[in-house]
Amino acid sequence: MSGDLPFRRHLRMTPLHSEVAAESRTNDWVERNGFTIAGHLDTPETEVFARYHRATLADISPRFRYRIAGREAMDCLNRLVTSDISTLEEGHFGPVAFCDENGQLVGEGELARIGATEYRLFTEEEVLSWLRRNSTGFQVHAEDVSAESAGIELAGPLAEAVLEEAGFDPVRLLQAGHAQTRDLMGMPVAVLRHVGDVFEFWPEEDDAVPLWRHLMQAGREAGLQAIGERTRNLVRIDRGCPRMGADYLGALSAVSGDHVRTPYEMPGETDVDFGKPVFNGRAALRRMAVQSAARRIVALAVDDARDLTFAIVCKGEHQVGVCTSIAFMPETGQYLAIATVEAAACASGGLTVETEIRRELAVWREKLPARIRPLPAKR
Amino acid sequence: MERHDAIVIGAGLNGLTAAAHLARAGLKVLVLDRNGRAGGTAAMRVIAPGFTGPAWSLRGAVIDPETYAGLGLAEAGLRVRAVDAGIGWLGPDEWTASLGSGTAQRAEFARHAREDGDAWRRYRRDMLRLADAVSPSLAMASPQPGEAGLAAFGRRLGFASELAAWPRNDMAAKLDIWTESIATILDRYFTSPLVKAHLAGAALAGATVGPSSPMSAWRLLVPFLRTGADATEGSPRLLLPVGGTDALVKCLAGIVEGAGGELRMEAEVTDVKLRDRQVRGVLLADGQEIAASVIVSDLDFKRTILGLFQWKDLPGDLVEAAGRFRMKGATAKLNLALDRLPRIAGVPRDCPALAGGLRLMGGLAEQDKAHARWHMNVVPEDPSLSVFLPSIVDPALAPPGKHVMSVLVNWVPETPHDGPWTDEKKDCLTAAVLEKLEAVMPGLREIVRAQETWLPHEVENETGLTSGDLDQGEMTLDQMFFNRPTPFGAPGGGYATPLRNFYLCSQSTHPGALLPARAGANTAAAILASMKRRQGA
Ligand SMILES: Cc1cc2nc3c(=O)[nH]c(=O)nc-3n(C[C@H](O)[C@H](O)[C@H](O)COP(=O)(O)OP(=O)(O)OC[C@H]3O[C@@H](n4cnc5c(N)ncnc54)[C@H](O)[C@@H]3O)c2cc1C
Numbered sequence: 001m002s003g004d005l006p007f008r009r010h011l012r013m014t015p016l017h018s019e020v021a022a023e024s025r026t027n028d029w030v031e032r033n034g035f036t037i038a039g040h041l042d043t044p045e046t047e048v049f050a051r052y053h054r055a056t057l058a059d060i061s062p063r064f065r066y067r068i069a070g071r072e073a074m075d076c077l078n079r080l081v082t083s084d085i086s087t088l089e090e091g092h093f094g095p096v097a098f099c100d101e102n103g104q105l106v107g108e109g110e111l112a113r114i115g116a117t118e119y120r121l122f123t124e125e126e127v128l129s130w131l132r133r134n135s136t137g138f139q140v141h142a143e144d145v146s147a148e149s150a151g152i153e154l155a156g157p158l159a160e161a162v163l164e165e166a167g168f169d170p171v172r173l174l175q176a177g178h179a180q181t182r183d184l185m186g187m188p189v190a191v192l193r194h195v196g197d198v199f200e201f202w203p204e205e206d207d208a209v210p211l212w213r214h215l216m217q218a219g220r221e222a223g224l225q226a227i228g229e230r231t232r233n234l235v236r237i238d239r240g241c242p243r244m245g246a247d248y249l250g251a252l253s254a255v256s257g258d259h260v261r262t263p264y265e266m267p268g269e270t271d272v273d274f275g276k277p278v279f280n281g282r283a284a285l286r287r288m289a290v291q292s293a294a295r296r297i298v299a300l301a302v303d304d305a306r307d308l309t310f311a312i313v314c315k316g317e318h319q320v321g322v323c324t325s326i327a328f329m330p331e332t333g334q335y336l337a338i339a340t341v342e343a344a345a346c347a348s349g350g351l352t353v354e355t356e357i358r359r360e361l362a363v364w365r366e367k368l369p370a371r372i373r374p375l376p377a378k379r
Numbered sequence: 380m381e382r383h384d385a386i387v388i389g390a391g392l393n394g395l396t397a398a399a400h401l402a403r404a405g406l407k408v409l410v411l412d413r414n415g416r417a418g419g420t421a422a423m424r425v426i427a428p429g430f431t432g433p434a435w436s437l438r439g440a441v442i443d444p445e446t447y448a449g450l451g452l453a454e455a456g457l458r459v460r461a462v463d464a465g466i467g468w469l470g471p472d473e474w475t476a477s478l479g480s481g482t483a484q485r486a487e488f489a490r491h492a493r494e495d496g497d498a499w500r501r502y503r504r505d506m507l508r509l510a511d512a513v514s515p516s517l518a519m520a521s522p523q524p525g526e527a528g529l530a531a532f533g534r535r536l537g538f539a540s541e542l543a544a545w546p547r548n549d550m551a552a553k554l555d556i557w558t559e560s561i562a563t564i565l566d567r568y569f570t571s572p573l574v575k576a577h578l579a580g581a582a583l584a585g586a587t588v589g590p591s592s593p594m595s596a597w598r599l600l601v602p603f604l605r606t607g608a609d610a611t612e613g614s615p616r617l618l619l620p621v622g623g624t625d626a627l628v629k630c631l632a633g634i635v636e637g638a639g640g641e642l643r644m645e646a647e648v649t650d651v652k653l654r655d656r657q658v659r660g661v662l663l664a665d666g667q668e669i670a671a672s673v674i675v676s677d678l679d680f681k682r683t684i685l686g687l688f689q690w691k692d693l694p695g696d697l698v699e700a701a702g703r704f705r706m707k708g709a710t711a712k713l714n715l716a717l718d719r720l721p722r723i724a725g726v727p728r729d730c731p732a733l734a735g736g737l738r739l740m741g742g743l744a745e746q747d748k749a750h751a752r753w754h755m756n757v758v759p760e761d762p763s764l765s766v767f768l769p770s771i772v773d774p775a776l777a778p779p780g781k782h783v784m785s786v787l788v789n790w791v792p793e794t795p796h797d798g799p800w801t802d803e804k805k806d807c808l809t810a811a812v813l814e815k816l817e818a819v820m821p822g823l824r825e826i827v828r829a830q831e832t833w834l835p836h837e838v839e840n841e842t843g844l845t846s847g848d849l850d851q852g853e854m855t856l857d858q859m860f861f862n863r864p865t866p867f868g869a870p871g872g873g874y875a876t877p878l879r880n881f882y883l884c885s886q887s888t889h890p891g892a893l894l895p896a897r898a899g900a901n902t903a904a905a906i907l908a909s910m911k912r913r914q915g916a
Contacts, residue, residue, distance in 0.1 A: 005487075005490075005727065005730070006478065006482075006483040006484075006486035006487040006490065007463075007476065007478055007480075007483050007487070007729075007730055007731055007732065008729070010480045010482060010483045011482070033482070034482035034485075034486065126485065126496060126497040126500070127497060128493060128494045128496070128497045129494035129495065129496075129497040129498040129501070129568075130497065130501075132494050143493070144493055252497075252500055252501045252504065253500045253501075253503075253504055253612075254504065255504055255507040255508055255511065255609060256511075
């Protein structure tokens, strides 16, 4: 057991590590939730093209998974999340957000209903002690099951074709928003289908490699490409989805109160259902609902393809915000960003970003115009 | 007569830090110390030829960067190492570590209780929030008394402007940290008894309280108060000077000398010369008199007032306040020279936290029991130990492959209930410590090449520290902040005294053990501010 003492290896490898490493032309690795995962496996252009025009496969094992089960699982969860999950049917999943008593987001993720009294919660950050503290008094048990499975994401317009080739028709026919456990090649695999042709597979740890190989094989014709975290991050920024830990901090870990967010500062609609008599943060959220938020998380675009970095968002001479996630989109030749911006400054345009531009050893500053991008429908 | 801009009595870390800041501001400073080696209670000692370690303290100097800001220690040659903050050991299968990496720290605590990994984030967040709130009041003279009520108390602790902004539940936590016990606070976050014992043990080295004592919780905050504590998502690391206290002393002395000042060792001050309640100079044991415009004492409050003055020359309430100031010794010290690195049962050699030390203090209940026995002046039979191996951090402190072990024995009475310390009682204590070490590090006895034991009164004899109290005055609210050492009511808080041009800079002044050597920096700031005011007037 001393072999896996935490100080020995600050970063762990996912069950798919060696499979993914075999696909890597770059040997580029990044850290995610204590795991090493691929940054880019191929050139950014190749990966991005595959993601938007063909199909891609990615290792998403580092997400946290919690099993929440018990007679009062639904009541307990309904107390935790802002939306009403009593209508969530078995075999379905949906986005959830949960707040502390001050209405600040503690976590966000997807909640899947596995059975009448059993749920799976997928999150970006660890929330086990918070789940347990908040389930006191309920007939429910929460446990971290992250180590029991591995995650594979199949995405892109040809994803269905890959599934057909793989002989996974039941998965191909799954509707968006459904979460079901399927028998695939004799292995029990939890499958989730998101809108926009994104499938998540959660096989047991030992089944991950055979499943990955089978999908890679089946996708050969369709041009299935393994991709890394950087491209997935670009897709996220393109969709305008903020990530906890990058674009805002969870209320349990932020030292400064400036870096936490309420559901009302998020882009799109976070579902807050005041029809529920009791849930965490209700009173605080009720007060917020009638005010307008002072700042917003928005998606920005900067139309420039030079080698540049930026963070500060200005209007005229004044700083009005900060970019927290930035990625270059090779297919449009622009930088895409997620930024927190003063709500008042969002209205009438005229935003700029303060960039540092590099050419060989020369570095200079330029203010470039930035546009707020309209967002596609959430998830 | 010999004359200087300022005299600092005592070359402890606070004295030297004050002297260096004054020298950097252009003053000619004379530092006097009765010992042959500077560093005071943090000083190092040759334990056996080739083996050097902290003599009286567990680790010697720990660096807080802000305390030394502006002195140019890096240019003066100081190099520091950041190390993980230690291991708590209850048994070969029952130990845990403080790790600087956030993911590693969470995984380490989760090894003992699944939810404690994620609890660490909340604990760290709350400690850093509290540290942010108190930090302004650590920087300079503590705010003045005179207001009553909770709000005023909050204001004095330096977080008035935030009181309105923070949610109510957080405000409660801010006051709790000054009033509650360590055990109460830890129970709010963690479930594993081992994790709790580990964090409590780290906080209780040298303490006169136990984990269940009211007003002990602030000790948990100490590691988070050092500048840069938020640099990692794991446990704040310890910044230790390469070469130990000696290396820091050398740099500080160099700064004083570089500005035309002087560090004079084996020069004991016996009297501070007063005229009209204004200090004029000092008298040395050899009869020499030296004059200065400003005199700063790095001796503890009691010894300064009761030992350096003729009582009849002082305001009566000052003598009384010094008499009442509570100082209690609670530690003995063992120094060992070892032929090799001992093996610690169950702990792999490559655990990086070992560089920060090892706590052999048992669970919370055992810690409370050890504290209760200390209260009854019982010599511990199962001693509670804080262990540090300086030669892991800096191998040059021992011959190649060999090691120095510094052992702080916690909760040792100043005077046993059955009469003063005797050689026999001292030998009993030493034997009990070695037995405990042997149980944790099998084979240790065979590799001990030299050893020495120092009891509280012996530390007092060597360092001049009243009762051998490493905190230099109990750190309870009535002796903290604007009350430390006593509310003088003069501008400059507890650093200036009712005696003109006479200042205190030791750990007996604010912020005391909250941030070692910060008091010295603050005193220099108070002196320079007062000189500026006078020049302006
Ligand atoms: C358990 C414990 C562990 C600690 N560990 C650390 C640590 O790891 N790192 C750290 O930085 N601090 C540590 N401390 C604090 C540390 O021991 C000192 O308190 C700190 O170094 C500041 O001391 P000082 O300069 O105020 O006074 P002292 O260190 O007490 O200095 C006073 C000096 O005055 C001299 N002196 C006495 N009488 C006379 C006289 N009549 N004439 C001339 N000179 C005289 C003495 O020789 C001495 O050098 C620890 C405290 C505790 C409780």
